[in-house]
Amino acid sequence: MSDQAENSLYQKHIPIVTRSVKGQFRTFKTAVMLLAYSVYFLLPWMPWQRVSAASQAILFDLTSRRFFIFDLIVYPQDIFWLAMLLFIAAALLFFVTGLVGRAWCGYFCFQTLWSDLFIQIEHLIQGERPARLRLQKQAWNLEKVFKIGLSHALMILVSFWTAVTFACYFSYAPTFVLDFFNGTGVSGGYFAVLVLTVLTYMAGGVAREQICLYACPYARFQGVMYEADTLAVTYDAKRGEGLKGRTIPIQGLKTHEERTAAGHGDCIDCGFCVQVCPTGIDIRNGLQYQCISCGLCIDACDNIMDSVGYPRGLIRFDSERNMARETPQAPKVMWKRFKVLGYASALLLMTSVLFYNIGTRSDTEVNVQQVRQPLYVMLSDGSFRNRYLIHIVNKAESDEIYAIDVEGISPRSLDMRFFKAVSIKAGKGLNMNAVVNLSAEDASKIDTFNFVITRASTKEVMKVKTNFNSPREHD
Amino acid sequence: MSQDNKKVTVETTGHVWDDDLQELNNPLPRWWIWGFYITFTFALVYWLFYPAWPIGHTYTKGVSGLNNVTYVATKVDGTQETKTTHWNMRSKLMVEMNELKAEQKPFFDKVASKSFEDVSKDPELMQFVNSAGKTLFSDNCAPCHQAGGQGKIKFAPNLTDDHWQYGGTYENIETTIIAGRNGMMPAFKAILSDAELTQVSQYVLSLSGEPHNAAAAKLGDAIFHGDKAGCYACHGADAKGNIAMGSANLTDKIWLWPDVIGAKTPEAKLTEVKTLIYGGMNKGVMPVWSTRLKPEQIKLLTVYVHDSLGGGK
Numbered sequence: 001m002s003d004q005a006e007n008s009l010y011q012k013h014i015p016i017v018t019r020s021v022k023g024q025f026r027t028f029k030t031a032v033m034l035l036a037y038s039v040y041f042l043l044p045w046m047p048w049q050r051v052s053a054a055s056q057a058i059l060f061d062l063t064s065r066r067f068f069i070f071d072l073i074v075y076p077q078d079i080f081w082l083a084m085l086l087f088i089a090a091a092l093l094f095f096v097t098g099l100v101g102r103a104w105c106g107y108f109c110f111q112t113l114w115s116d117l118f119i120q121i122e123h124l125i126q127g128e129r130p131a132r133l134r135l136q137k138q139a140w141n142l143e144k145v146f147k148i149g150l151s152h153a154l155m156i157l158v159s160f161w162t163a164v165t166f167a168c169y170f171s172y173a174p175t176f177v178l179d180f181f182n183g184t185g186v187s188g189g190y191f192a193v194l195v196l197t198v199l200t201y202m203a204g205g206v207a208r209e210q211i212c213l214y215a216c217p218y219a220r221f222q223g224v225m226y227e228a229d230t231l232a233v234t235y236d237a238k239r240g241e242g243l244k245g246r247t248i249p250i251q252g253l254k255t256h257e258e259r260t261a262a263g264h265g266d267c268i269d270c271g272f273c274v275q276v277c278p279t280g281i282d283i284r285n286g287l288q289y290q291c292i293s294c295g296l297c298i299d300a301c302d303n304i305m306d307s308v309g310y311p312r313g314l315i316r317f318d319s320e321r322n323m324a325r326e327t328p329q330a331p332k333v334m335w336k337r338f339k340v341l342g343y344a345s346a347l348l349l350m351t352s353v354l355f356y357n358i359g360t361r362s363d364t365e366v367n368v369q370q371v372r373q374p375l376y377v378m379l380s381d382g383s384f385r386n387r388y389l390i391h392i393v394n395k396a397e398s399d400e401i402y403a404i405d406v407e408g409i410s411p412r413s414l415d416m417r418f419f420k421a422v423s424i425k426a427g428k429g430l431n432m433n434a435v436v437n438l439s440a441e442d443a444s445k446i447d448t449f450n451f452v453i454t455r456a457s458t459k460e461v462m463k464v465k466t467n468f469n470s471p472r473e474h475d
Numbered sequence: 476m477s478q479d480n481k482k483v484t485v486e487t488t489g490h491v492w493d494d495d496l497q498e499l500n501n502p503l504p505r506w507w508i509w510g511f512y513i514t515f516t517f518a519l520v521y522w523l524f525y526p527a528w529p530i531g532h533t534y535t536k537g538v539s540g541l542n543n544v545t546y547v548a549t550k551v552d553g554t555q556e557t558k559t560t561h562w563n564m565r566s567k568l569m570v571e572m573n574e575l576k577a578e579q580k581p582f583f584d585k586v587a588s589k590s591f592e593d594v595s596k597d598p599e600l601m602q603f604v605n606s607a608g609k610t611l612f613s614d615n616c617a618p619c620h621q622a623g624g625q626g627k628i629k630f631a632p633n634l635t636d637d638h639w640q641y642g643g644t645y646e647n648i649e650t651t652i653i654a655g656r657n658g659m660m661p662a663f664k665a666i667l668s669d670a671e672l673t674q675v676s677q678y679v680l681s682l683s684g685e686p687h688n689a690a691a692a693k694l695g696d697a698i699f700h701g702d703k704a705g706c707y708a709c710h711g712a713d714a715k716g717n718i719a720m721g722s723a724n725l726t727d728k729i730w731l732w733p734d735v736i737g738a739k740t741p742e743a744k745l746t747e748v749k750t751l752i753y754g755g756m757n758k759g760v761m762p763v764w765s766t767r768l769k770p771e772q773i774k775l776l777t778v779y780v781h782d783s784l785g786g787g788k
Contacts (some may be wrong), residue, residue, distance in 0.1 A: 373625060
């Protein structure tokens with residue numbers, strides 16, 4: 001560690017100016033980006049026929065406390081689906097990371113996607129890396145103000161639309177956007193858009209890789225999931241350095257044969273792999289925590305190898321074990337491993353449980369609560385009365401009629417007043433009073449009985465076991 | 476590299492104690508200092524805009540007209556008054572209460588405009604009755620009738636059973652709430668001898684099937700229906716009471732003033748009944764609520780007591 005590092009706890013930010021690159025990983029990255037952005041920005045505008053809420057395919061309706069996801073309606077009491085979903089997300093992350101390293105970081109993470117887009121905006125306005133470096137060193141003249149101003153204005157515009165889109169998921173998009181620009185929207189909407197715009201711009205436009213390096217916990221703990229067989233972006237040092245190390249192709253060291261004869265490796269030290277790296281590292285120093293595994297350095301190196309006529313793959317996705325071999329084999333995904341199979345089975349199990357659970361969900365929720373003040377009442381003829389609050393939620397998208405009955409006691413003991421059969425509106429719940437009277441003799445024998453709720457349209461029957469309280473000898 | 480070789484490059488305040496003890500001067504980060512100054516500015520602006528400084532018996536009220544709050548207050552005599560004050564937490568609360576009352580109003584109006592029966596047939600309105608009624612009941616009735624309406628023996632009747640001293644129809648209950656009730660029973664210590672008191676008590680116990688002395692009860696029967704004591708005048712010849720005057724039904728299992736259910740031995744039960752006949756009772760008082768609650772509140776409470784607590788009959 002150097003003197004400087006010891007004296008300062010604060011690392012001054014060195015702006016990373018990346019060079020653009022073409023290649024298979026760049027193409028994949030762009031494809032993921034296009035897909036993710038089209039889904040994210042267009043999904044809130046997708047219409048969907050609904051009865052009890054706005055006609056929007058995806059709507060997280062906080063006021064009615066329901067999430068609409070196509071034909072699925074999620075109520076607050078379905079919170080355990082979220083727990084399962086989080087477990088699945090975690091297992092998927094472990095599984096993928098165990099196989100091919102930090103693929104999430106490199107291609108799918110929001111931070112990566114938005115940073116990438118903002119870098120491309122800079123590239124579009126300010127030009128390729130050398131031009132951007134020149135612009136940075138330049139004095140603040142009209143050109144610099146215009147170019148930097150325009151690119152940041154574009155980033156803020158994208159951030160703003162990102163924020164508006166996010167808010168659209170929580171409100172009916174057409175009216176939200178219309179009200180927003182008319183100045184008649186709710187204050188919470190403006191506040192959310194402001195905060196999200198600032199955060200998106202700060203994270204993607206200003207902080208960029210610093211979020212991955214200093215703020216992101218996943219970046220750090222994904223390293224733990226790497227194994228010897230995990231594919232990681234790797235520089236083939238043996239091939240690149242040769243016996244005497246890498247060197248630039250000066251006179252006499254240009255062809256492959258000349259270099260091999262002189263003991264130099266295939267790396268011509270062009271530095272392209274460093275210039276394209278979005279986190280500004282040199283992959284030739286080995287695997288580092290900063291590496292988000294995006295593979296852009298592989299593209300850069302492959303292009304150079306092609307142009308000088310050396311074989312590709314000096315930098316490639318490869319495993320630690322393979323690299324340690326005398327003669328490395330072609331890298332392949334090693335999935336027949338205990339951990340990977342474990343993650344896969346956990347993933348599979350939990351996904352099927354979640355789907356089964358969602359598939360077999362009931363459109364009705366019944367809850368019976370005993371009135372405990374008082375626990376029981378003695379009536380004038382010596383019989384006993386218990387009272388209950390029945391809560392029925394109709395989760396279906398149509399009004400429903402529910403019939404309420406009892407099982408285990410005489411049907412005549414139940415007094416629902418006018419609500420033996422009751423209609424409940426789509427997406428609504430209803431509380432009803434239920435009174436059960438049992439003769440002293442019955443009360444001494446009966447501890448529990450069932451409320452039976454029948455849904456008229458589907459004949460679905462729900463039974464809720466409940467207690468009947470009365471004074472007992474041992475009381 | 477060792478720590479000793481490192482030169483101290485940090486600025487010092489120039490103070491030195493004990494030859495070599497120096498005070499380092501590490502300036503605070505600039506962002507921190509600026510944050511500190513900004514809080515000062517914020518406080519100054521806040522003092523100007525909002526009530527802040529106490530001055531003797533009064534206080535600064537902020538920039539008038541900028542953050543005024545207007546709300547409607549209900550005075551003790553029921554009249555309403557619109558008030559506009561400087562910004563404060565209480566007036567904000569009042570505004571919120573006004574808003575909530577306005578949200579409740581359509582429901583209260585609906586209850587007021589419908590008949591008792593129609594209210595109890597409307598499931599959504601009954602849901603409102605259940606929750607608003609619970610609040611009204613807790614605020615006004617629960618001190619005597621208890622939180623769940625289960626009453627308290629020797630004090631306030633149970634509203635969840637099927638016995639209604641003054642009648643359990645909607646109209647009866649509403650009358651009871653509006654005008655109040657005044658239940659009493661005269662003392663019989665000057666009229667009946669101790670033996671007679673015991674006999675009539677035995678008879679009363681026999682009416683509801685409690686353990687009793689049959690021979691004494693027979694004598695008590697005569698006293699009950701005789702003109703000397705004249706119990707039948709209020710409780711009726713069949714001893715089933717009279718809801719017009721609120722006299723108790725002595726033939727059912729429900730007891731309010733003597734704790735016959737709570738008393739475990741026959742002797743204790745007898746004492747309970749006898750004590751009441753001996754000394755009478757003068758505390759069956761239900762207050763008048765028409766002066767304290769609005770008609771629509773009384774109507775809602777009536778439905779709550781009748782349907783949610785378990786009236787009827």
